[in-house]
Amino acid sequence: MQSTSPSVLFTSSIYALLVLIWATTPLAIVWSVAEVHAMWVLIIRYFGASLLALLILKLLREPLPFDRISLKSYLAGSLNLIGAQLFIYLAASYLTSGLMALMFGFSPLVAGLMGHLILKTQKLVALQWLGMLVAVSGLSFVFADSADSRVNPLGIVLMLISMVSYISSIFWVKQINAPLSPMMQSTGSLMVSALGSCLLIPFVYQHLPTEMPGMKTLIGFLFTMVMSSIVAMLCYFWLIKRLNASTVSLSNVMTPLIALVLGALLNQEKITSGAFIGISIVMLGIVMYFWKDWKRQYFNRC
Numbered sequence: 001m002q003s004t005s006p007s008v009l010f011t012s013s014i015y016a017l018l019v020l021i022w023a024t025t026p027l028a029i030v031w032s033v034a035e036v037h038a039m040w041v042l043i044i045r046y047f048g049a050s051l052l053a054l055l056i057l058k059l060l061r062e063p064l065p066f067d068r069i070s071l072k073s074y075l076a077g078s079l080n081l082i083g084a085q086l087f088i089y090l091a092a093s094y095l096t097s098g099l100m101a102l103m104f105g106f107s108p109l110v111a112g113l114m115g116h117l118i119l120k121t122q123k124l125v126a127l128q129w130l131g132m133l134v135a136v137s138g139l140s141f142v143f144a145d146s147a148d149s150r151v152n153p154l155g156i157v158l159m160l161i162s163m164v165s166y167i168s169s170i171f172w173v174k175q176i177n178a179p180l181s182p183m184m185q186s187t188g189s190l191m192v193s194a195l196g197s198c199l200l201i202p203f204v205y206q207h208l209p210t211e212m213p214g215m216k217t218l219i220g221f222l223f224t225m226v227m228s229s230i231v232a233m234l235c236y237f238w239l240i241k242r243l244n245a246s247t248v249s250l251s252n253v254m255t256p257l258i259a260l261v262l263g264a265l266l267n268q269e270k271i272t273s274g275a276f277i278g279i280s281i282v283m284l285g286i287v288m289y290f291w292k293d294w295k296r297q298y299f300n301r302c
Contacts, residue, residue, distance in 0.1 A: 011242060018235040019251045023258035025228045026097035026104075027267055029089060031220025037207035038089040039200045041221060046082065046194040049229035053187040056230070062183055070188065073178035077189030080169035081229075082196045087162035094155025096269045101259030102142065102282060103159040109135060109289055111167045119171065128289050135285025141278030182237030190229065257283065 032041045057064060091100060109132050115122030143156070173185070180188070213221075260279065263269035271279075 011239070014235050014238060015243075015251075018232055018239065019254050019258065021227050021232040021235070022251060023101060023255045024262060025224060025232075026088075026092075026100040026259055027262050028220040028223040028228065029092050029100075030097045030267065031216050032224055033089060033092050033217075034220070035213040035217045036209050036221075037204055038092060039086075039197075039204040040207060040209055041224075042082075042085060042089050043194075043197040043200060043204075045221065045225045045229065046190060046197050048225045050187070050190045050194045052226065052230055053183070053190050057183055057187050060183060062181060064184060064187055065180065069176065069178045070180060070184075073173055073176045073180060073185060074188030074192045076169055076172035076176055077185055078169075078192040078196060079172065080166050081189055082193035083165035083169065084162045085193075087158045087165065091155045091158035091162065094152035095159065096263055097267060098256075098260035098263035098269050098271070099142070099155075100159060101263075102139065102256040102279065103156070104163065105256040105282070105286060106135065106139070107163050107166060109286070110163050111170070112289070114164075114167055114171070125292060127291060131285045131288030131291070133285070134288060135282050138278045138281025138283075138285055141281060142275050144278075182234065186230075186233045186237075 032045075054064075088100065088104075095103075112122055112124055112128060113132070116124045178185070212218075256279070260269075260271060264271050
């Protein structure tokens with residue numbers, strides 16, 4: 001019993017750290033683009049994160065393969081980074097950090113929908129369809145209640161595109177199934193994303209930062225570069241190897257709630273009573289969607 005306790009405690013700590021990073025990232029993005037053009041923040045973030053990842057890879061004494069299948073896997077992984085993150089940074093001008101996190105909580109639902117309708121790899125049961133309907137209804141309620149806040153239909157569209165890019169990347173990387181460690185995959189994908197971000201420079205060159213931004217912007221930028229791009233990635237892959245996928249999926253319920261609280265406390269983002277009801281409905285829908293997996297994993301043991 002004593003030998004397993006430290007392992008359980010360590011795993012719980014890693015899980016809590018991952019949830020906290022994911023919940024804080026939308027707020028960090030909003031802060032980081034407050035004084036610097038969003039695309040320059042993205043470009044600098046990926047070049048900085050690539051250098052850090054290469055350094056970690058060297059310290060771990062792991063090689064970075066450049067064979068055909070590895071390069072293809074890096075490209076697939078970059079769709080999650082430069083693809084999904086590009087639209088998240090653009091959406092930061094139209095949505096609060098709390099609403100961005102709430103929308104990204106829909107990622108597993110969108111993944112299930114794509115797996116069922118397009119890839120034919122997943123069969124959704126009635127409770128999951130109902131959970132989706134409840135979650136979408138709750139989100140609609142939130143947006144209707146926040147009509148006078150920073151809610152813009154363009155922001156919603158950008159977040160949806162981001163989610164599709166993120167989910168497509170996961171499916172693509174899994175389909176390629178390259179023999180790469182998490183650190184190799186992440187470093188290669190970061191490098192491809194950094195190179196891909198160079199294509200943005202001609203369009204945003206006139207917005208090149210010419211002076212040091214404020215402390216809040218720097219904190220947001222450094223957080224996304226180090227914690228969101230490196231630490232969260234290592235935590236996620238570490239947990240995926242040790243925990244059931246449905247256990248990791250619990251983060252999709254916790255992350256939006258924490259993000260909304262952080263946005264209210266640290267960024268003066270308002271949460272009205274009506275919005276709180278809508279958020280509760282969204283969380284109920286997500287729980288309904290995952291209920292089958294959680295029930296099979298936890299309750300069938302009894």
